[in-house]
Amino acid sequence: MPCDPLHSFSYRINIPQPGAFRHPARRKSAGGGESSSGPRPARHLHTFPGVIGLALIAILSDFGQTEYVGILRGVIQRLAPGTTVTDLYNEVRPQSIREGAWVLYTAYRYFPEDTIFLCVVDPGVGSDRQALAIRTRRYFFVGPDNGLLFPAVTEDGLKEAVQLPIPPDAAPTFHARDVFAPAAARLAAGTPMNELGPSAEIKARLRFHKKGREGEIVRVDRFGNIITNLPHIGKDSYHVIVEGYRRTLPFVRTYAEAPRGRLFVTEGSAGTLEISLRNRSAWSVMDVPLGSKITIE
């Protein structure tokens, strides 16, 4: 009696060992950091699109807790049933490409290889900015070509970028639903990059300012912490120069050790310096614009 594992359209699932998942697009790359030995179960993804739960899509947007994110989830499940969809962050300040780029840059590395980041902070939606799908050394990124993806893509190592076509019936205010989510879902279902669109150059090259100990204020978080892109260099106190301010602030390791009623410097979870105030918003007493140059030395 024959033993046919594909009998009656059923299918044996591969064990998703950490790092074992490989998108078919990987097969094109000549090395690039991936191990070349061992099982490559992702070929099944290519053959049988939509296999349950092997692909992971993480959403970053400025949509807040709206139904717009819910609709993206619906679109993805329709095109790639069973894909795990997770929210990275949807509370980017509306249209703040810079904040979105910083959060993506500091967070992407904690996700498993081959995660597909669906990123939408897109003030130019409906204009002629490109829509992109990008493969890097270890990940995929889908979103507008406005700088949002650039710091993460550059750090991880660009391998391939394609321009997503805009269907004629796409809503001019909602490419997230009609362009980006479908592209992310197709990647999740195993579609090769080159079937998503023609090869493209990334145009918008957002870089965070950094020159020695001069960096920038990349973000103010919801607690009012003023976050920079400057790393801790082991000092007990720092000279801080930004806009009209010029101060010496103590460095403390944890909030529990922080002085009361006085600004201090600490190392945030992204490994960079932050200016904080215990139980209050530092930004409410040190009113500097997002994006300002700042020196901490």
Added chain:
Amino acid sequence: MPCDPLHSFSYRINIPQPGAFRHPARRKSAGGGESSSGPRPARHLHTFPGVIGLALIAILSDFGQTEYVGILRGVIQRLAPGTTVTDLYNEVRPQSIREGAWVLYTAYRYFPEDTIFLCVVDPGVGSDRQALAIRTRRYFFVGPDNGLLFPAVTEDGLKEAVQLPIPPDAAPTFHARDVFAPAAARLAAGTPMNELGPSAEIKARLRFHKKGREGEIVRVDRFGNIITNLPHIGKDSYHVIVEGYRRTLPFVRTYAEAPRGRLFVTEGSAGTLEISLRNRSAWSVMDVPLGSKITIE
């Protein structure tokens, strides 16, 4: 040597090809738009409740980001382990059946067939309003009989409605947990509709006002956009008549093209006209009640 695919209680998973999932309830229906050929793997759902990840439940509620939604997720995972549970939208204005109905009506179509919509905007919880589970041509809807489900159900095509019994120990303020989530989970696990309760008539028949070019304000979103149920008819400018207002406003295709400091009309992602103000809330300068009749021609 026998090859028993069900040996040791393991199970071969079906490939969830787009559209391949079919709830057992479909077997009752005589056609109704479903293809009748091809594999019908959902029979396994019936035989083995709770098969991983084949069913999708989408939640719409006015619970906000509370633990009430978290508890619904727990209840579902307890009764139908592995079901994919996704948030459609939980920020409906508290008790606004009308807003909930509009969001559901405009969003349900983006979800895969057989999605189970668990919908709770329920000011009458604990009263004698019916609790319903509904099967339409392509979807399932579970929620109170107060109009919330009606526009979506009517558009997709009602096939079958049953009345969910209220267990004597159900919390009178939380039928979401004790009545609706269990019903949605049982559908996800393959329970046939007629085991959920006796056949029922839908009583609350909410309809959005529309008579020629007179419609209604169906929603004000969190950005202050005033959303109507009137479609775009290709004009460059529109006469808007609502409450005391009577104005001519330009139509713009994308926010990027919008004038500064002046109200304009655009086509929202649901395909209907919205009144907007660039970088500000249109509602803050055009203070009309939700539900008002409005003419845009």
Added chain:
Amino acid sequence: MPCDPLHSFSYRINIPQPGAFRHPARRKSAGGGESSSGPRPARHLHTFPGVIGLALIAILSDFGQTEYVGILRGVIQRLAPGTTVTDLYNEVRPQSIREGAWVLYTAYRYFPEDTIFLCVVDPGVGSDRQALAIRTRRYFFVGPDNGLLFPAVTEDGLKEAVQLPIPPDAAPTFHARDVFAPAAARLAAGTPMNELGPSAEIKARLRFHKKGREGEIVRVDRFGNIITNLPHIGKDSYHVIVEGYRRTLPFVRTYAEAPRGRLFVTEGSAGTLEISLRNRSAWSVMDVPLGSKITIE
């Protein structure tokens, strides 16, 4: 021809029947409420970590809708691919251990057995408070030893607690990412408790005050309802004594029956008494501190 179910690294998935999932740690326990007969498919979890979707992690935190929760989800998917991760509640008032403990205590019971609760309300992060993983009769809890887990753990029945080591490179402000999420993920992937750390004693023993009909205000929810830990005892009206207030308030069963403009008492979804005001915040007119002792008789 041999029929090898593990050929080519594929794997047959077990049917996750309700209650069928068993973490390997259960094998140590001598009874304790678990049924000892029937299939125990979780042994596969032990052998093949990361099998899709069998384990469930529920997150409770005071992170709000930040990327911090998104990063936890990424860490979990990296270490235990395919794990179902769900939000229980992330809007605990910042650093309010007491509110977090109450929500966890009232909500955990609605989740399936073997759910892993990843709980982070952690004002002492970076100090010398212990980091714990706990197995109870039916669940797992991971979080700081500051009282947050204690009421739920005590009620369900403590079986085993281990102290999680803090890696030298853990961010002192983000143990959630570097200590707790990895531990929860390892449990999800089938790692036995005793491989997570040495056996530990729980130190912080938070208890909600309750002595006859004197209890405490355990929470004020986002609607301004004042929630106590006192059960309903069937009365039509209650004498309420708290701080300077001493009143008799009517009991109503549902919000729909509530009087307008007058405080009333109702039974909340957790089965305890709440003081409410229809369509308004009761807390805005009865300004009592969270944690106050209150008598309702």
